[in-house]
Amino acid sequence: MAERKITRREALRAAGALAGASVLTKFGVRLLSASVPNDTVEAAAGPRAPLRIGFQVHRTGIGAVYGRWYERVGNAALRLINEQGGIAGRPVQIIVEDDGTDPKRGVEVVEKFVNQHRVDFIFGTLFSHVVIAAAPRAGELKVPYLVVSEGYHVASGKLNRYVFQPGITDVRAQVTAVAPWIVKHLGKRATLIFPDYAFGHDHRDFFSARLRALGGEVAALVPIPPTETSFTRYFARVPRNTDFIYHVMVGPGVLTFVKELGEHFGARKPKLFGFIDSLEGVDIATPGLEYLEGSFLWEAFPRYTGNVKTAFEQQYRDRVGVDANGASKADPKDVSTYSHMFGVWETLFVIKRAVEESGYASRTPADYRKFITTLEGFTSFPESLQHPQGPKRFNGKLHQVFGHQFISQVRNKRLVVVHRTAIEDGLYPPEGDYTKMPL
Amino acid sequence: MTPAGQAVLALLEGVVSGLVLALTALGLSLVFGVMRVVNVAHGDFFMLGAVFAWYVTTATGSFPLALLAAPLAAAAVAVAADRLVLRPIGYAPEPTIVATIGLLYVLQQAVLSVYGPYARPVPEPVAFRVDLPWFGYSGYKLVVAAAAAALLGAAWLLITRTRLGLYMRATQQDREIAQAFGVPVQRVYAAAFGLGAALAALAGVLIVPIRQAHYLMGLDALLLSFMAVIIGGIGSLGGTLAAALFIGLVDGALSVFFSPTLARIAASLVVVAVLVARSGGLREVRG
Numbered sequence: 001m002a003e004r005k006i007t008r009r010e011a012l013r014a015a016g017a018l019a020g021a022s023v024l025t026k027f028g029v030r031l032l033s034a035s036v037p038n039d040t041v042e043a044a045a046g047p048r049a050p051l052r053i054g055f056q057v058h059r060t061g062i063g064a065v066y067g068r069w070y071e072r073v074g075n076a077a078l079r080l081i082n083e084q085g086g087i088a089g090r091p092v093q094i095i096v097e098d099d100g101t102d103p104k105r106g107v108e109v110v111e112k113f114v115n116q117h118r119v120d121f122i123f124g125t126l127f128s129h130v131v132i133a134a135a136p137r138a139g140e141l142k143v144p145y146l147v148v149s150e151g152y153h154v155a156s157g158k159l160n161r162y163v164f165q166p167g168i169t170d171v172r173a174q175v176t177a178v179a180p181w182i183v184k185h186l187g188k189r190a191t192l193i194f195p196d197y198a199f200g201h202d203h204r205d206f207f208s209a210r211l212r213a214l215g216g217e218v219a220a221l222v223p224i225p226p227t228e229t230s231f232t233r234y235f236a237r238v239p240r241n242t243d244f245i246y247h248v249m250v251g252p253g254v255l256t257f258v259k260e261l262g263e264h265f266g267a268r269k270p271k272l273f274g275f276i277d278s279l280e281g282v283d284i285a286t287p288g289l290e291y292l293e294g295s296f297l298w299e300a301f302p303r304y305t306g307n308v309k310t311a312f313e314q315q316y317r318d319r320v321g322v323d324a325n326g327a328s329k330a331d332p333k334d335v336s337t338y339s340h341m342f343g344v345w346e347t348l349f350v351i352k353r354a355v356e357e358s359g360y361a362s363r364t365p366a367d368y369r370k371f372i373t374t375l376e377g378f379t380s381f382p383e384s385l386q387h388p389q390g391p392k393r394f395n396g397k398l399h400q401v402f403g404h405q406f407i408s409q410v411r412n413k414r415l416v417v418v419h420r421t422a423i424e425d426g427l428y429p430p431e432g433d434y435t436k437m438p439l
Numbered sequence: 440m441t442p443a444g445q446a447v448l449a450l451l452e453g454v455v456s457g458l459v460l461a462l463t464a465l466g467l468s469l470v471f472g473v474m475r476v477v478n479v480a481h482g483d484f485f486m487l488g489a490v491f492a493w494y495v496t497t498a499t500g501s502f503p504l505a506l507l508a509a510p511l512a513a514a515a516v517a518v519a520a521d522r523l524v525l526r527p528i529g530y531a532p533e534p535t536i537v538a539t540i541g542l543l544y545v546l547q548q549a550v551l552s553v554y555g556p557y558a559r560p561v562p563e564p565v566a567f568r569v570d571l572p573w574f575g576y577s578g579y580k581l582v583v584a585a586a587a588a589a590l591l592g593a594a595w596l597l598i599t600r601t602r603l604g605l606y607m608r609a610t611q612q613d614r615e616i617a618q619a620f621g622v623p624v625q626r627v628y629a630a631a632f633g634l635g636a637a638l639a640a641l642a643g644v645l646i647v648p649i650r651q652a653h654y655l656m657g658l659d660a661l662l663l664s665f666m667a668v669i670i671g672g673i674g675s676l677g678g679t680l681a682a683a684l685f686i687g688l689v690d691g692a693l694s695v696f697f698s699p700t701l702a703r704i705a706a707s708l709v710v711v712a713v714l715v716a717r718s719g720g721l722r723e724v725r726g
Contacts, residue, residue, distance in 0.1 A: 060548070060551060060556075061655070062655065064551065064556030064654075065557055067556070068555075068556060196700070223698075224699075225699050225703075228699060229650050229656070229659060230452070230649070230650070232448065232452060232576075232577075233449070233452050233691065233694050233695045233699070234699075235574070236440045236444070236445050236448055236574070236695055253558075253650070254558075255558065255560050255651050256649060256650050256651065259649075263575050263577045264574050264575055264576075265574075265575065266568060266570065266575040281557055282557075282558075286560060287560065287562050288560055288562075334555075334557075
C-alpha cells in the first residue's frame with residue numbers, strides 16, 4: 001500500500017466535517033422510520049399511508065435527561081406497534097422535534113408539527129411550563145396534544161379540549177394517594193421543600209390540604225427557586241419540631257441537596273419522604289446519597305426489578321433496554337427516568353386504541369372529532385403489555401388517567417417497595433369538564 | 440435556629456460563594472480589561488472545568504490532577520477559540536459578542552453530545568463535617584474558600600509581579616503604545632483569554648464536588664460574574680474581587696433571612712444603582 005501523509009490541515013478539515021455532520025444528525029429532525037419522504041405524504045394520504053405522530057422531546061435544556069429516555073421509550077413502543085402491524089393497519093412514523101425544554105420553543109414546535117410536518121397527533125411533552133405554554137396553541141390549531149407531564153394542569157380543567165394526559169397519573173392524585181400512608185408512618189408535622197414554580201406549587205397546595213384533612217399540619221413551607229445550586233441556607237428554616245421533611249426537587253441539584261442535608265443535620269436526621277422526580281436519572285448508589293438510606297420515596301413504577309411481579313413489566317423493560325437496576329443495558333451508569341417514561345409507552349398505545357376504535361383516517365375536523373370523543377369515552381385500561389405499569393382508570397371529563405402509586409424505601413442503596421396504593425386512593429373531586437368545551 | 444446561628448450560616452455561605460465567584464469574575468474582568476472582549480462564553484469555561492474534572496477524577500481518581508489538568512484543558516480550548524474565532528474578526532466589539540454567544544452554544548452542545556445531560560458528581564477530595572452549636576457545615580466548603588483565596592492571591596501576584604502581568608497591564612492601558620514598546624500584543628491576548636478561562640475552570644473544579652458537573656451550569660456563573668464585574672468596575676481586578684465578596688455576602692445574608700429570589704433582586708438593583716451613579720463601576724479604569 002502506498003504511503004501517503006495526511007497533512008495537519010487535512011486532518012483538521014476532516015475532523016471538522018465529522019464533528020459538523022454528527023452535530024447535524026444529532027440535533028436535526030430525524031424521521032425514526034423514514035420510509036416515506038416528507039413531500040409525498042400528502043399525495044399518498046390514503047388508507048395505507050403512514051400515520052404521522054409528532055413527538056415533542058426535551059432533547060436539550062434542563063429536561064434533557066428525561067428527554068433522552070422519553071425518546072428511547074418512544075422508539076421502543078414504535079417498534080412494537082409497527083411489528084404488530086401498525087395502527088389500524090397503517091405503518092406509524094414518529095417525527096421528533098426538540099423544544100429545548102423552553103416554553104417559547106415549545107409553541108413553535110407545535111406549529112411546526114402542524115404546518116410543516118403535517119402530523120396527525122402530537123405527544124410527549126413533559127415539563128409543566130412548556131405544557132402550559134404550548135397546549136393553548138395546540139387547541140387553536142385543533143390538533144390532539146397528549147402530554148406525559150404528570151402536572152395537574154390537564155386535570156385542573158384549565159387547558160382545552162385537545163389536551164389529554166392518558167399515560168401518567170397527575171401530581172394531585174399521586175399526593176392524595178400517598179398522604180395517608182405518610183401520616184401513619186412518618187408523623188403529622190411536615191416541612192415541605194419544593195421548587196418554586198407550577199409543579200412545586202401543585203405539591204405544596206395538594207399535599208398541605210390533604211395533610212390538614214388527615215389531622216396533620218404544615219410546620220413550614222420552603223420554596224426553592226428553580227435555578228438554585230446550593231441548599232444549606234434553606235435548612236435554617238426547618239423547624240426543630242418537624243416530624244418529617246417532604247421534599248420534591250427537579251433538576252441537577254439533587255445530589256447537592258441530599259449531601260447538604262446530611263452535613264447540616266448530621267446525626268439529628270429528620271425523617272424524609274421524597275419524590276423520585278429528584279432522583280430520576282440518578283443512581284441511588286451514587287456517593288453522596290448515603291444520607292437517603294432508610295428514607296422513603298414515591299415511585300410511579302418501581303425502578304428495581306423484583307418489586308412488581310408481572311410478565312408485562314419485564315417485557316417492557318427488555319424492549320426499552322433497561323436492566324434490573326433501572327439503568328441502560330448498554331451503560332449501567334446511564335440511569336433511566338423509570339417512574340415517568342412508561343407514560344410515553346402507554347400514551348402511544350392509547351393513541352393506537354383511539355384511532356382504531358374511532359376510525360380516524362385523516363387530518364379532517366370530522367375525524368379529529370371522532371378521535372377526541374372516542375378517547376373521552378374510554379374508562380379504563382387493563383394491565384397489559386400496552387399498559388405495563390398497571391391497570392388504569394380514565395376520566396374522560398378530566399382527560400386524565402389514574403393508576404396505582406408506590407412508596408419505596410432506600411435499603412442498601414436500592415429501592416424496595418413498601419406500599420402500593422389503590423387507584424381509588426388517588427381520586428379527588430373533579431374541578432373541570434372538558435367535554436362541555438367546544439370542539 | 441437562633442438568629443446567631445443564622446448569622447453564622449449566612450456569613451459562611453456568603454464567604455464561600457463570594458470567593459468562588461471572585462475567581463470566576465476575575466477571569467471575566469481580565470479578558471475584558473486586556474482585550475476589550477465581552478466574553479459571553481465565560482460561564483462555559485467554568486462548566487468545562489467541572490466537566491473535565493469529572494473526566495479526570497473518573498479516569499484517574501485523582502482530584503489534584505483534575506485541579507491541574509482541567510484548567511489547562513479549558514485554557515487550551517480558550518486559546519484555540521482566540522486563534523480561530525476572535526482573531527479573524529479582529530476583536531471588534533459587536534462581532535466578538537455575537538461570536539462568543541456562538542462559542543457558548545458550541546461548548547454547551549458539544550458537552551451535551553459527548554458528556555450527556557446528566558449531573559455527575561465528583562467525590563470530595565477531603566470530606567469532614569464541622570459541627571457547630573447550631574448546625575453542621577461541610578468542611579470541604581471551607582477548604583474551597585481557602586483554596587479560592589490562595590488562587591486569587593496567586594493570580595494577583597501573576598498580574599502585578601511577572602513580565603506577563605506587566606505586558607497585560609500595559610496592553611490594558613494602551614494597546615498601540617504597548618505594541619510600540621515591543622509588547623507581543625497578539626500573544627498577550629491569547630494568554631489573557633487562556634488565563635481568564637483557566638481561572639473560571641479552576642472555580643469550576645473547586646465547586647464540582649459540591650454541585651456536580653452539568654452542561655448548563657455555566658449560565659448562573661456567567662450572570663453573577665457579570666454582576667461582579669459591572670459593580671466592581673470593568674477591568675478593575677481589585678474592584679471585581681470586592682464586588683464578588685459583596686455579592687456573595689449580600690446573597691448569603693438575604694437568602695438566609697429572607698428569600699433567595701429577593702437576594703438576586705437586591706444584587707440586580709445594586710448593579711442598576713452603580714450604573715446610574717457611576718457608569719464606569721465603583722473603581723473605574725480608564726483605558
